[in-house]
Amino acid sequence: MDTPEPTLTADVAVVGGGLGGVAAALAAARAGATVVLVEELSRIGGQVTTQALSALDEHPHIETFGASAAYRAFRDAVRAHHGGTANPGGGWVSRLCFEPAVAQRVLDGALAQASVRVLTGRAATAARVADGRIHDVTLSDGTVLAAAVFCDATERGDLAPLAGFATVTGSEGRDAYGEPDAVPGGPDPAAQQSFTWCALVEHRPGADFTGPAPARYAELRHRLSFDIAGWDGGVHRYRMFTDGPDGRPPFWTYRRLRATAPELAVLNWASNDCAGYDPIGDPAAAERAGRELTAAFVHWLRTEAPREDGGRGFPGLRLAPEAAGTADGFAEAPYLRESRRIVVDRPVTGHDLAPLPGRARAPHLPGSLGVTWYHVDLHERTGHPEPVYRETAPFTIPAGALVPRGAVNLLAAAKNLGATQVAAAAYRVHHGEWAVGEAAGALAARAARDGRPVGAVVDDPSFLLAVQRDLVAAGVPLAWVADVPPEDPRFAAVHLAAAHGALEGERAADLAVEPDRPPGPEDLPALRRAARSLDADPSLVDPDRALGAVMEDITR
Secondary structure (H helix, E strand, O other), rough: OOOOOOOEEEEEEEOOOOHHHHHHHHHHHOOOOOEEEOOOOOOHHHHHOOOOOOEEEOOOOOOOOOOOOHHHHHHHHHHHHHHOOOOOOOOOOOOOOOOHHHHEEEEEEHEEEEEEEOOOOEOOEEEEEEEEEEEEEEEOOOOOOEEEEEEEEEOOOOHHHHHOOEEOOOOOOOOOEEEEEOOOOOOOOOOOOEEOOOOOOOOOEEEOOOOOOOOHHHHHHHHHOOOOEEOOOOOOOOOOHHHHHHOOOOOOOOOOOEOOOOEEEEEEOOHHHHHHOOOOHHHHHHHHHHHHHHHHHHHHHOOOOEOOOHHHHHHHEEEEEHHHHOOOOOOOOOOOOOOOOOOOOOOOOOHHHOOOOOOOOOOOOOEEEEOOOEEEEEEOOEEOOOEEEEOOOOOOHHHHHHOOOOOEEEEEEOOOOOHHHHHHHHOOOOOHHHHHHHHHHHHHHHHHHHOOOHHHHHHHHHHHHHHHHHHHHOOOOOOOOOOOOOOOHHHHHHHHHHHHHOOOOHHHHHOOOOOOOOOOOOOHHHHHHHHHHHHOHHHHHHHHHHHHHHHHOOOO
């Protein structure tokens, strides 16, 4: 059979247009690469657009540090659209809640400004691969896309297995890495987390949008409630518009996206959290069940949900298709909490994210290409109904977690990074997906420019350092540092040195590193090890000089 000639070529092809894919495309374009971004749905944006989940799950320091310049620009642009309002929707789950259409305009504008070519409504259907290198990918419309480097940012981690690279689903099992939150025993690929098919609803007091009960309502009715099982082992009780019996804030404002009339909220609650299906292996059946469950929840809210006045139902809840960008007010796609994950030599595990006594950060992992932070948030897994909420310490994105085993020019750029199910549950939220994608995009651009295999970031210290320098030059933090912002001239030096272990002494105890203070006795060995890792002379570590100056010396 004749091999089709490429229809499109680029330095970097990003397949998947969720937050990870957008961040990867922007990072690669920022580094000077030509970029094509492919998305199977009608729009890019993933969680904040097609999944209608535009209430950002983020870490507690997001307003001041711990995010890249590009992610801050996204958040700032959303607020600027609302005249600078800090939280346009006023949802209490997040510091920033807004309508999907706003995210769409902001992200479309950023991609256009970066000259990223965007192809929507197309999925990868085949890949031509030889000796670990993807030569080109065929899209569902027949387009053949060739690139020096490919980034897999698909929602389910589709490109890696399509190209013949190994992936895992579900849980690796407790036996694999001794993670207490993994399912007992060996691997269980079916133990996938529940997912949610979100819907957007407006509140229009006095109106009545009640219709006939949807399919399976009687069967699903017992699952529908304002009350939810809490991570603390108790039951958390809520009311619709006022604080609950135990003082918890209102259900309505949990993920409210619009605070002006008619108010708008996204339904993402325990009641429409769909478990027991296989959204990766059998998406059609899973998605049908997810939509049925959310339809049942909407009907329950309209007809049976307890009101503060003792009555039942809120018939003025209207599905909002114009806000969802769909015909029915349901999201265009389900919100999946996990995808296939690439197989790497050393995956990130739950142990790598765990807090340690006397330390402000998670254990140091080599090869940092970015930072993020969230607790391990595992929803019900098939066969294992108990949810998991596990605290973590601020952690990083190791380069080795982005490179599939055996790949020459493929990178993971979303929830599909090389991490166990437990660890991936802390990377999966909005900011984490963006940070992973941004790291992958910068690495892809550097590999394309230098003609290097992506695995060189693990094997060649000089190549790793080149990628890290690209990232810090673009305002991407490589370590958790509270007091050296991107505008500080020492930002690059501090983050490069920290990424190579320079904060493993007494500075490990606090996120503030105090760069103007000389290093203490416990800092000196860590600084010298970092100097050797950076191929610098350890004698440059002068205990009488300010820490920031020492870091500048060893990272020149």
